[in-house]
Amino acid sequence: MFQIRELEMIHWDFWRAIRVPLDAQIVTIVGPNGSGKTTLLDALRTLLALKCSGRRDYKRYVRNNRENYAWLRGVVSNPRREAGGLFPTLFFPATSEVVTLFCRIRKQGGDWMRQYAIAEGDVTLDAQTESTLQWLGVNEYKRRLEQAGLTPAIAEVLALEQGDTDKLCEYSPKALLELVFQVFGDKQVLDHYAEAKLRLKEAEGELAKMEQQLAQVGLDVERLKLRGNNYLEWRSLQDDIEKLEQQAVPALKYVEQWESLRGYINQFRGARKSLRQKQDELDALDVQYRAIAGGQESAQSQEEAARKEHDEAYATFQVARDAARDSEKTMKEAERLRQLAEAEHGADGVSLNDRLAQQRESAARLKQSIKLMKDERQELAQAQFALQQGRQPHPDFVNRMRAALDEAGIAHQLLTEIVEVRDHSWQDAVEALLAPYRHIILLNRASDRKEAFGIGQQLKYRHFIVPEREPVERANRNSILEVVDFKADAPGWLVGLLNRTQRAKSVADGEHLDGDWITRDGYHKERRGARDISARPGDYAFGEAARQSRLNETTRRLRDLNEQLLDDEGKxxxxxxxISALQQSLMGMQAVVQLAARQEEFAAVAERWPAEQQRVQEAGAAMAMAQASWDEARKLREEGRLGYEKLKDRREQLDRAVNTELEQLARQRDEQTRRVNDLRKSRAAMPDEVRSAERLRVLRDKYGSAREVQHMVERERERLAQMEWETDPTILARRDKVADDYNALEHDTHAHRNEVQRTEQLTDEARGAYINKLKATVREYGRNLKRLGELSGIDVETDLPHLENDDLILSQAGLTVRFNFDQKGMMGLNDGEASGGQQVMKSLIMLIGLMMDDANPSGFVFIDEPFAHLDIFNIDRVGGFLKATQAQYLITTPLTHNTNVYGPSELTLTTRKKQPGETWAPVIAQTRRRVRAPVTAE
Known part of the structure; x- marks a missing residue:
């Protein structure tokens, strides 16, 4: 394994920037407690991606200096492997004698992150270094160090905490054997064999699963065969339904459309024939209408001439009458003066005054009566003019309401404008029945209802405003509706009232009728009882008879008013x-004087009075003849106008009927065109195989109608809905695929079974051959322990484990090591008989023994305070022992120990505490042992 040559730290704990050499076999790190000895070792551990000691981690050290980054740099050896091979050096592809390890720690997102790099050669840390290095993650960096010999087992030993150097002697035999195999590389091979056995078991499990899957796939094959047959049956039903829907239904609908079109064409021809008849009748009515219109104009001219003659006779009569009236008044004045003259001398002034007051009061009452009659005459004259023009006069509240509706643009009619009584003998009954509804307003557009109702509310109109209108239904026999004609649509409830009210000739006749009835004179029986509801002729409002009746009544009333006005004005x-005479008498005037002064005037009046009376009689007779002639002309005109109005109504009704039939015929023509187009579309949509007449006839004979075919389709669909069907079209492909998969899986299962059997045989043979390598590793480690024991003066015995090619035996095997200190007898690893110093010696021997592998020589070891429990003698023994080995040791020790601890050290590093008030800790002092030159003999 590699050894450490140098360590550089920047912003590590309280060291700002410090570089320490480590190029010695034994490096002693000395200093007081808290001066940074363990901190230095944790820097090396962090550089090697190992765990720090205790509960510390690298973040604790980089937080102390309050900087945002920290660097660790280490120079390590890169020896060549004795075995060579594909990786001749530990840090291949780096081939230089040394390599430089980097650890960069910086804050990112509020947390500390570390990255590593490996550079070939001794690379210094400068501004360009960071950008030129290839940075690695922690796991990749650990893998590179493991390839260089820093195995996980050695890493665990290097991470031993302060004072725990003797932990190796606490291992059990089994754990110790596993550690030996792991350090010497055999553990990995055994793990590979175990993994191979595991893979073999997994392969056997996969084989069992394949066999189970093969059985399951066999079941799936049978199940999918059943589902495939179900799908074929479902598909057959679907095809039948589709054939019926796409062929039979369109074809039969086409046949039915063709038959319906033929009937519709015949109906259209009948409607067109009826229209021609009505048009011919309308043309005849137009000829008659124009003739009657001409006669009506002639009658109007005759009436106008008679009226003018009457007016002239009336004017002559008025002149003669006024002259005779003036003469009569003068004669009466003379008579009055004579009477006054006779009574003048005996008259009483008080009685004359009382008489004057009575005459004034009578004159005032007479003036008021005359004014009222003139106002009535004015209204009657206006009504007479409206009635002569064919219009019905209405009360003021009706006129105000209609004016408001016209101003709002709301088209409407009064009920009186659309009702005509066909049989005038029942006029009284119709008027009595409809009297409460004479002021009903009918809207032409139902959409105007909201605005019309608002106007009615504003004007407080007390009669119905009806937006809903319906065509008049057919009249029941002997009903009031049978003698009434409506010129436009009417409220349905009003038509219903007329249609359910029967006509009774008398009350006795009404007793034989069920339901409501009414007599000619307006005696009405309904569900609540019977009563008289007759209307006065002057109040008639419906139809031409009502207008004529009101006109006659208005004319009669005008004549009576004129006569009454003449009498009242004379009075x-x-x-x-x-009054004037009484006033004059009271003022002292003499009637005799007046008679004498006006004697000639009174004589002249008396002389012409008989002639004036004669002229009045002659003018009155002429006026009566003119009046009779005018009445006759007006009667003839009214009779002609009545016939004209009836013909006009008939013509309008026939015209509306013609227009309605024209519109209906246009709609029928459009409908006929639509049906023809639909027929063409239906034929175009039919499949080619059913377009022939023979095929259509066969389908008609087989199925009857499209409705019957649709019933068949519904039954088939109900069958499809009630049963469970396979509808996935891929089921057939899945069935065939599963069958092919079964055959392929059967072949693969057979091949996999042969492969598992062969693999099991080869694995057992290979591991059996590797057992010898395991035995050689244990023997080598035993020899290392024995040789180290000889260096330290301790007898070491090793009991080799029993190793065979058996999983149970290999899992239970353990390595037993015994030590003999000072010839006191053998003792085990952790049997409680050894002292603290002896425990340290055991652990050191076992630790160094791991480093003495021939395939992995040298290496380095962190030993934190190994002399903590040793006396002076044992310190020297341990020092001599360490010097005798080839490994590199980094040892920490406090200042309180004996100086013998520095004996084996070649390089001593002295750490010092940070002084209070200082930001950074002092640099580390270095003491290197002087090497004496060898003495040569002369």
Missing amino acids: LVELERD
């Missing part, structure tokens, strides 16, 4: 004259 004039 007002008389009251005002009486």
Whole structure:
């Protein structure tokens, strides 16, 4: 093994930078306790990647100096191997006499890390060294040192702690034999043989596993055969289903689509024929409609001429009437003055004043009544104009609501705008039944409901706003709905009300009806009972009859108001004259004076009064004739307008029906085109083998319809779902592969069985031959112990172990060594009879004996305080013993020992403690023994 020549330390413990020589056989490290002796040895241990002494480690030493890095550098010998071979030197490929070992320690990530390097020659530590070296990890570095002879067993001995030099003598015979084999290299060979035996057992285990696997694979072969058959059956079912789905179903669907298309084409032709009939009927109605429209214009012109004639007669009548009225008033004034003149002298002033107050009060009441009647006349005139234009007047709250909806862009209708009574004899019943709903607002778009409801809430509209509208259902027989026409969609609940209410000719007739009923005059029976709900003609709101009724009522009311206004206005004039006369009488005016002053005026009026009355009668007669002519023209126009409106409604209904059928026909045409395209796609999607008519006929006869085929597919799928199937398509390949694997495994098992048997035979023969080498190693170690004992004056006997080619015997074998000190008799390694010094001598002899291997001469040994338990005599004996060996010794000793401990030392290193207040410890002192020149004889 190699020896140490020099050690350099930088930032190790409290040494800043120090280099010490170690180029001597025996190096004594001396110093007081705590001066760094063990620290120096731990530096060498760290440099050699060994454990430090005690519980210390290298991190403890590099932390003390508070630097971020530390270096250890050692120069060691690189002797040539006596056996030569592929590695002629210990640190091959380094071939120089010495090599340099480096240990770099630095802080990384908060922890200390170490790296190693080996350089050829004596390499100094400078700035370029770190970059030129090839750095190794700890394990790789240990492997290189082990190749150089620093075996794990020697490393364990070198790591002995302070005062534990005698630990070798505490080994048991078995442990000692293992240590000898390990140091001399035989342990590794035995381990290889043990590993070979282990591998052989593993091979036997693998053989057993292969045989077990062979049996298992045989079972797998049978199991996979069953699974393969199951898969083939499953695949057959899948193919049948796929054939039905991909051939039969598309083909039968194509046949069904073709038959459906033929029926649809016939239906389309019927719809087109019906459309042509309705279009012809609409064309005929258009001709009739234009003719009636022309007649309606002529009737309107005649009515307008009659109205103008009436207005002219009325104006003439008013002029004549006003003139006669003025004359009459003048004559009445003359009569009043005569009466006043007759009563003037006996009149009472108090009674005249009371009479004046009563006349003023009567005049005020009459003025208020006239104002109210004029307001009513204005409203009736507006309503009359609207009704003459074909529009129904509505209350103000309805007009405000409709204006708000129009402003918000919400299209709507009133219920009164879409209802027409077909049979006017039932007008009273319809009006009575629908009276609560006359102000219902119907939205054209249901999507406007939210905004419309908000407007209704804001205006507090107390009638329904209905967003949902439905086509009017077919009327039940004898129901109110049967005599009502709807021009647009209506609320379903309202239609249902009309459809479930039956028509009863009388109350007695209604008793024979089930459910709700109503009579012509509005006597209604429902689930809650029966009551009269009849409506006044002036309140009619639904249909043309309602409009005509309201128009007649409005005209009659206007005529009555005009006559009443004429009478009331005349009464007002008389009251005002009486009031004026009374005022004049009270003011002292004389009626006789007035009569005398106006005598000529009163005479002229009396003379023309009969002629004015005659003109009034003639003008009244002319006005009555004009009124009758106007009424007749208006009646004719209204009758024509009624027919016109009915024809217009019929035309609009027919037009809507034509448009609906046109849209429906367009949709049917698109649907027909879609079906044709679907038919073409279905034919294109069919497989070629089922496109022929004969094949389609065969499939139709075999399966019937696509639905029946789908039922078959569902049954097959249900069968697949209820049973367990193998669905992996690779099962067949796996079955064949497992069969091939079984054959291959059977062949491999046979070959492996032969190989195991042959290997077992060769291993036993090789280890049997190596037993002799083990015996020679033990004998060599025994001779080393005996020779070392002779150098120290101690008899040493060795009992050779019993070694045979047997695992049990080899595992139990041990090496027994006995020592005889001072001829006191033989004693064992650790039998308790030896003193402390004798224990040291035993351990040293056994330790040095390990170093005396001829194949691994020299080497070095760390001995920490070997003289701790020795007297002076034994110190000299140990010193002489150490000098007689070839190994290098690094020995520590405290200053308190006898100076004889320095006797064998060639180089003494003296360590000193760090002084208080100093950062670094003092350098190590060196003392080298002077070598005297040999004396030559003259």
